[in-house]
Amino acid sequence: MNFLKKTRLLWLFLTLALARSAKACSVCAVATEEARYAYYFTTGLLTLMPLFMIGGIVYYIAKKYR
Amino acid sequence: MAEVATADVSHDDHHHEHEQTFWSKYVFSTDHKIIGFQYLFTGIAMAIIGGYFAYVFRMQLAFPGSSVPFFGIVSPSAYNSLVTNHGTIMIFWVAMPVLIAAMGNFLIPLMIGCDDMVFPRVNRLSYQIFLLSAIVLIASFFVPGGGFGGAWTAYPPLSALAKYNATPFGAPMWLIAVALEIVAFLLGGINFITTAMNARAKGMRMYDIPIVVWMIVIASMLFMASVGPLVAGAVMLLFDQTLGTTFFDASAGGDPVLWQHLFWFFGHPEVYVVLLPAMGIVAEVMCTFARKKLFGYKLILYATVGLGILSFFVWAHHQFISGVDPRAAYLFTTTTLLISIPVAIMLFAYIATLYGGSIQFTTAMLFALSFLAEFLIGGVTGIWLGSSGTDIYLHDTYFVLAHFHYTFFPIAIIGTFTAIYYWYPKMFGRMMNETWGKIHFWGTIIAFNGIFLPLFFLGAAGQHRRIYNYQNFPDLAGDNMQDLRVFATISLVIMLLFQIPFVINFIVSLKRGKKAGKNPWKANTLEWVAPSPPPHGNFPDGMPEVYRGPYEFAHPDREDDYWPQNEPGNQKPANK
Amino acid sequence: MRYAEASYSGEGALERQPPIANSVLGMILFIMTELMFFAALISAFLIIKSTVGVWPPEGQPRLPVLVTAINSFFLLSSAVTLFFANRSYRQDAYGEKTLKLLRNTMYLGILFVAIQGFEWIRLLSYGLTMTSSQYGAFFYLIIGTHALHAVGAIVGLTWLYKLMKERRLKQQTFSAGQLFWYFVVGLWPILYVLVYLT
Numbered sequence: 001m002n003f004l005k006k007t008r009l010l011w012l013f014l015t016l017a018l019a020r021s022a023k024a025c026s027v028c029a030v031a032t033e034e035a036r037y038a039y040y041f042t043t044g045l046l047t048l049m050p051l052f053m054i055g056g057i058v059y060y061i062a063k064k065y066r
Numbered sequence: 067m068a069e070v071a072t073a074d075v076s077h078d079d080h081h082h083e084h085e086q087t088f089w090s091k092y093v094f095s096t097d098h099k100i101i102g103f104q105y106l107f108t109g110i111a112m113a114i115i116g117g118y119f120a121y122v123f124r125m126q127l128a129f130p131g132s133s134v135p136f137f138g139i140v141s142p143s144a145y146n147s148l149v150t151n152h153g154t155i156m157i158f159w160v161a162m163p164v165l166i167a168a169m170g171n172f173l174i175p176l177m178i179g180c181d182d183m184v185f186p187r188v189n190r191l192s193y194q195i196f197l198l199s200a201i202v203l204i205a206s207f208f209v210p211g212g213g214f215g216g217a218w219t220a221y222p223p224l225s226a227l228a229k230y231n232a233t234p235f236g237a238p239m240w241l242i243a244v245a246l247e248i249v250a251f252l253l254g255g256i257n258f259i260t261t262a263m264n265a266r267a268k269g270m271r272m273y274d275i276p277i278v279v280w281m282i283v284i285a286s287m288l289f290m291a292s293v294g295p296l297v298a299g300a301v302m303l304l305f306d307q308t309l310g311t312t313f314f315d316a317s318a319g320g321d322p323v324l325w326q327h328l329f330w331f332f333g334h335p336e337v338y339v340v341l342l343p344a345m346g347i348v349a350e351v352m353c354t355f356a357r358k359k360l361f362g363y364k365l366i367l368y369a370t371v372g373l374g375i376l377s378f379f380v381w382a383h384h385q386f387i388s389g390v391d392p393r394a395a396y397l398f399t400t401t402t403l404l405i406s407i408p409v410a411i412m413l414f415a416y417i418a419t420l421y422g423g424s425i426q427f428t429t430a431m432l433f434a435l436s437f438l439a440e441f442l443i444g445g446v447t448g449i450w451l452g453s454s455g456t457d458i459y460l461h462d463t464y465f466v467l468a469h470f471h472y473t474f475f476p477i478a479i480i481g482t483f484t485a486i487y488y489w490y491p492k493m494f495g496r497m498m499n500e501t502w503g504k505i506h507f508w509g510t511i512i513a514f515n516g517i518f519l520p521l522f523f524l525g526a527a528g529q530h531r532r533i534y535n536y537q538n539f540p541d542l543a544g545d546n547m548q549d550l551r552v553f554a555t556i557s558l559v560i561m562l563l564f565q566i567p568f569v570i571n572f573i574v575s576l577k578r579g580k581k582a583g584k585n586p587w588k589a590n591t592l593e594w595v596a597p598s599p600p601p602h603g604n605f606p607d608g609m610p611e612v613y614r615g616p617y618e619f620a621h622p623d624r625e626d627d628y629w630p631q632n633e634p635g636n637q638k639p640a641n642k
Numbered sequence: 643m644r645y646a647e648a649s650y651s652g653e654g655a656l657e658r659q660p661p662i663a664n665s666v667l668g669m670i671l672f673i674m675t676e677l678m679f680f681a682a683l684i685s686a687f688l689i690i691k692s693t694v695g696v697w698p699p700e701g702q703p704r705l706p707v708l709v710t711a712i713n714s715f716f717l718l719s720s721a722v723t724l725f726f727a728n729r730s731y732r733q734d735a736y737g738e739k740t741l742k743l744l745r746n747t748m749y750l751g752i753l754f755v756a757i758q759g760f761e762w763i764r765l766l767s768y769g770l771t772m773t774s775s776q777y778g779a780f781f782y783l784i785i786g787t788h789a790l791h792a793v794g795a796i797v798g799l800t801w802l803y804k805l806m807k808e809r810r811l812k813q814q815t816f817s818a819g820q821l822f823w824y825f826v827v828g829l830w831p832i833l834y835v836l837v838y839l840t
Binding site for chain 3: 185260291293297302305311313574
């Protein structure tokens with residue numbers, strides 16, 4: 001039991017790895033591989049831009065207030 | 067400093083009384099209160115239209131093929147137009163105008179102790195654009211082909227090609243109406259944020275601002291940051307519809323999923339845009355009628371900021387089965403489940419506010435309490451939908467519909483009623499009738515649950531959305547299921563009938579309600595310092611100065627159980 | 643109005659000036675929204691470009707990279723003249739130098755839009771239209787949206803010029819107008835690189 005506890009992280013990763021290979025969805029894909037990366041990149045871009053912009057303004061105002 | 071030294075011609079016009087005609091006072095006014103009323107009444111009118119559409123299509127679902135009283139026979143394409151425009155109207159022309167534009171416009175300058183918004187003419191322009199957008203939308207119902215029928219989510223190719231949606235004029239008009247509405251709210255949002263940040267009363271620090279003002283400000287920021295992609299997508303869709311471009315046409319190098327990518331980037335933060343003002347309104351009402359300080363003001367504020375940040379990370383949970391990379395589902399499921407935490411924190415803080423309070427069950431308070439209960443149901447049912455595994459089964463069923471009505475209805479309808487019952491004395495100088503208010507409350511809430519509770523079961527049993535007649539599907543046409551549909555429809559009719567007392571109460575109280583003083587609810591925030599109704603310029607006895615936080619109820623140093631923000635007194639440190 | 647200006651100290655007003663003046667804050671918020679709008683257009687562009695694969699598609703006219711590069715120089719110079727106009731404004735708000743620099747900004751902006759328009763007409767005659775390909779569609783969509791914003795910004799500058807001539811242009815209004823111009827100019831290199839050079 002102690003061995004299992006000590007190596008629990010390893011088991012976690014193994015489980016995740018196995019779970020990943022079980023995914024064999026033949027229709028789950030965007031048109032091309034490049035499009036997939038374009039979706040990831042633009043997801044990141046659209047998500048992070050507002051956070052940085054608003055965060056920047058808030059930071060600037062906070063600094064000026066001091 | 068250049069701005070003080072330069073002569074400014076534009077702001078002399080309020081230093082003296084000026085003759086105001088009916089038109090300049092009520093139609094072309096730049097006064098934030100009048101503009102707030104304009105939004106409120108337009109929103110209520112649109113709610114009647116949206117509610118009427120719901121009545122018609124629910125009658126069709128309950129009694130398929132029969133002629134619906136006050137409408138006629140509902141054809142399949144008419145059904146599509148009805149559900150599309152019901153959704154669109156309720157989100158864009160009811161929830162947002164009433165909760166953000168009407169309440170924000172009316173309350174923000176009053177609550178922060180200021181005489182008007184910082185950009186009053188932009189404010190007036192925003193309403194004019196909004197009114198135009200409502201007119202365009204309503205006009206779309208009367209053009210050949212009728213109103214747009216591609217669902218409020220407007221997925222292409224259905225929404226892009228008239229050969230699929232059969233509404234060649236309605237579809238572009240719908241897009242233009244939505245685009246105009248978005249512009250109106252951008253202008254409004256700029257006003258709210260700048261006013262709240264820059265024009266506060268002397269002594270009002272960041273944490274002395276009433277929570278509803280913060281909520282509207284944060285909601286405006288969320289809206290402004292998230293709506294750009296929708297406008298971009300809408301422009302592209304409009305071009306696909308009218309110019310023959312192929313942005314979303316897979317056969318010509320386009321991608322329909324691109325529309326979803328852009329739409330839901332906006333669509334998800336949008337629900338928080340409408341949620342936050344409603345939560346703010348409920349908080350104000352609960353503090354006043356529990357005679358207790360808001361529990362965890364800063365906690366709520368930071369949770370809201372966290373919610374806002376997270377809301378940009380969850381949007382693909384609307385797209386779990388549209389063919390996106392399933393590994394993306396890992397991320398979006400996790401973030402979706404995480405986002406329930408800030409909302410739960412806020413709800414728990416509200417419950418903690420009530421704990422130990424001295425609760426007064428006025429109509430406004432009843433609605434505020436029911437918000438908590440109903441929204442809770444809506445929120446927890448979202449967990450199943452946010453998890454990609456269960457969503458694969460539940461997507462596009464009535465389970466989703468019941469979930470979002472259990473969240474949206476508290477936000478848009480219960481939130482609106484809470485606000486109206488609470489601030490009506492301030493807005494119109496009269497009290498509404500409490501007995502009729504309570505009748506309205508119980509009729510609305512019980513009937514509301516009667517509509518949507520059955521829909522959870524129908525959805526779990528496999529009933530898909532946006533189908534005009536379930537008799538065509540043997541699995542879904544059974545008596546049990548049809549009985550639930552009829553039950554839901556009858557509940558809807560009852561609920562609509564119970565709105566009649568509200569309308570009568572509203573109108574009659576304008577003239578025959580008991581006169582309200584400045585502060586009938588004995589609340590602390592600055593809007594209760596102004597006369598009821600507030601005149602042009604808001605505070606005729608001089609601008610208030612703030613000495614403490616907005617929720618100092620039952621303070622040990624006071625005889626009264628409330629301590630208005632603008633009353634000097636023992637200078638105790640405010641809201642900690 | 644008097645009070646909501648928040649620029650008066652004295653009875654009832656804020657104890658100190660807000661960190662960012664009203665008009666400037668309002669313009670910053672507006673520009674943030676516009677940036678998201680353009681980010682979405684660029685996102686759509688990147689996604690469709692990678693979906694289509696061969697870019698530019700065969701048979702489509704090539705874009706006038708060199709002419710537009712020179713044109714970009716005009717636009718960027720207009721930002722420089724506007725910057726100096728602001729400096730001049732701080733010294734002598736309504737002097738001839740300030741007016742001249744603002745005028746030059748406007749002229750450079752108009753020149754930019756005019757040359758773009760001319761190039762567009764040529765491209766249309768060569769067969770690059772919104773419906774000829776995704777390439778054409780995105781070109782007109784993105785560059786056209788930018789052009790619309792440039793035209794709007796020129797109208798804004800004209801308004802500022804009018805106020806300046808009437809000797810009633812406040813610093814915060816001028817700053818707000820400048821911000822929008824810098825936004826339009828600053829956005830252009832990104833669009834140029836993405837749309838013309840790839």
